[in-house]
Amino acid sequence: MLKDITLGQYYPRDSVIHRLDPRTKLVGTLVFLLSLFLFRSFACCLVATLFLGAVIRASKVPFGFMVRGLRSIMVLLAITMFFNLLLTPGIPVLRIWKLTVTREGILQALFMAIRLIYLIIGSTVMTLTTTPNHLTDGMEKGLAPLNRLHVPVHEVSMMMSIALRFIPILMEETDKIMKAQMARGADFESGGLIKKAKNLVPLLVPLFVSAFRRANDLALAMEARGYRGGQGRTKMKPLIYQKRDYGAYLILAGYLVCICAAGILSPL
Amino acid sequence: MGFIKGRKLVYEYKKYNEEGGIESVNRAVDGVDLDVERGDFIAILGHNGSGKSTLAKHINALLVPSGGTLYVNGKDTAKEENIWDVRQTAGMVFQNPDNQIIGTVVEEDVGFGPENMGVPTEEIWERVEESLKSVGMWKYRKASPNRLSGGQKQRVAIAGVVAMHPKCIVLDEPTAMLDPVGRKEVIRAVRALNMVEDVTVLLITHYMEEVIYADKVLVMDGGKVVMQGTPCEIFSQVEKLKGYRLDVPQVTLLAHELKKSGLPLEDGILTAEELVEALCQLRSNM
Known part of the structure; x- marks a missing residue:
């Protein structure tokens, strides 16, 4: 789902x-x-x-x-x-x-x-x-014209598309951690707002750790495949105005x- | 000169304390000599922490040796200006298939490497088609990577490397997170690349079954290469391998035990077929 x-x-x-x-x-x-x-x-x-x-x-x-x-x-x-x-x-x-x-x-x-x-x-x-x-x-x-003003347009859009790709993966991970913590007696449902927020800590900490680890792996994989920013890069699906x-x-x-x-x- | 040539390679992980001084030094790779010829299929074995992954990262210039030299295709990996050439020559596939796929669609991910190299658009498409076909993932080109199985994802990752037309592929435990079916798929794809396209392969693994097809096996322990030779030579030394906390393939183990209990079998039996044949021969001789 x-x-x-x-x-x-x-x-x-x-x-x-x-x-x-x-x-x-x-x-x-x-x-x-x-x-x-x-x-x-x-x-x-x-x-x-x-x-x-x-x-x-x-x-x-x-x-x-x-x-x-x-x-x-x-x-x-x-x-x-x-x-x-x-x-x-x-x-x-x-x-x-x-x-x-x-x-x-x-x-x-x-x-x-x-x-x-x-x-x-x-x-x-x-x-x-x-x-x-x-x-x-x-x-x-x-x-792209903003590039001349030193706005990192390519980098920002690369970040956005990577974020999009990792949303479902991180969701799955959240689900997994939640179940793992629930199996150890963590309670995510009961209590007031403050208690609920406090209960999220055992969920968020491992999630962040794993997200950072993934980011590190991904950066390594991107580097291994020769990624060095937007310069000198060609496009597989270039945008061309049609009729x-x-x-x-x-x-x-x-x-x-x-x-x-x-x-x-x-x-x- | 060999295709990959390493001499007295050393790599140290340094741990710094708060003042920036060196607290401890961990030698992950310790004086390794490496010689690989074009078209070889090399397997590197070793238990966790034996330094095999660290060694692999050197071939792709992700790590630069702390000591010694490493030449890939005649280029010194320690020189800054060679980095991109080296990375194009030696592609790398990592352990976790999820963390190395960049694109949101299979074909876009395979195109990522060529895009970085500045390949013209039409040629990118040709390369994507050819490399997806070579790993048998062409019909999934429009799929989202999140919907593929582990073995399929790993094959996409391999295709992503193949599309860069590397002369050599380094696979760092590509099957560690896969089920048996996925493992077979990946190994089959890797062997096909090695045999059909003559790509040099360095396979790092701790599954013995994947090693039997290699031309040469290196066994690492504590950052050093402790054994090397053909799979047959390596697996005939069952006791020594156990000393390095490695298992031998089940069939080899069975043959070894049979021999120990008195059957005159040869050393280094690797596949079930070989064992069956040897046993049949024994019976007809009796």
């Missing part, structure tokens, strides 16, 4: 969106998120909804998976809406005891909710359609024009 866990929640499907270059998807998501916050009017919302709907449709991922991510922000969403509803000054619509709900407040809360929901769904689309590895590759290539990526950028530009036009034409 533990072996099946992958970070992010890649949903394997063969679709245009899946096949896009990760850089395209990263830029696309970023632009979409920015556009959500730059504009606020019903027309803009409509444009964003249409765009998001089209992308979800094209990705062939069931809509249920997109919405799953929303559960975790439900509380945040409720709080945001509550405060927006009550604390925005304007024309009063409803008055309950000392609280006033204004017309502006309703609008504000509505927009805020839509924004947050679209924000989550937008980034979920990216993580559902891109493998974590692809994503790191995309970041490495996309951020569909240029197409995607065109569509993205089209979306930007539309949402700008909508924003200018109908300010509210």
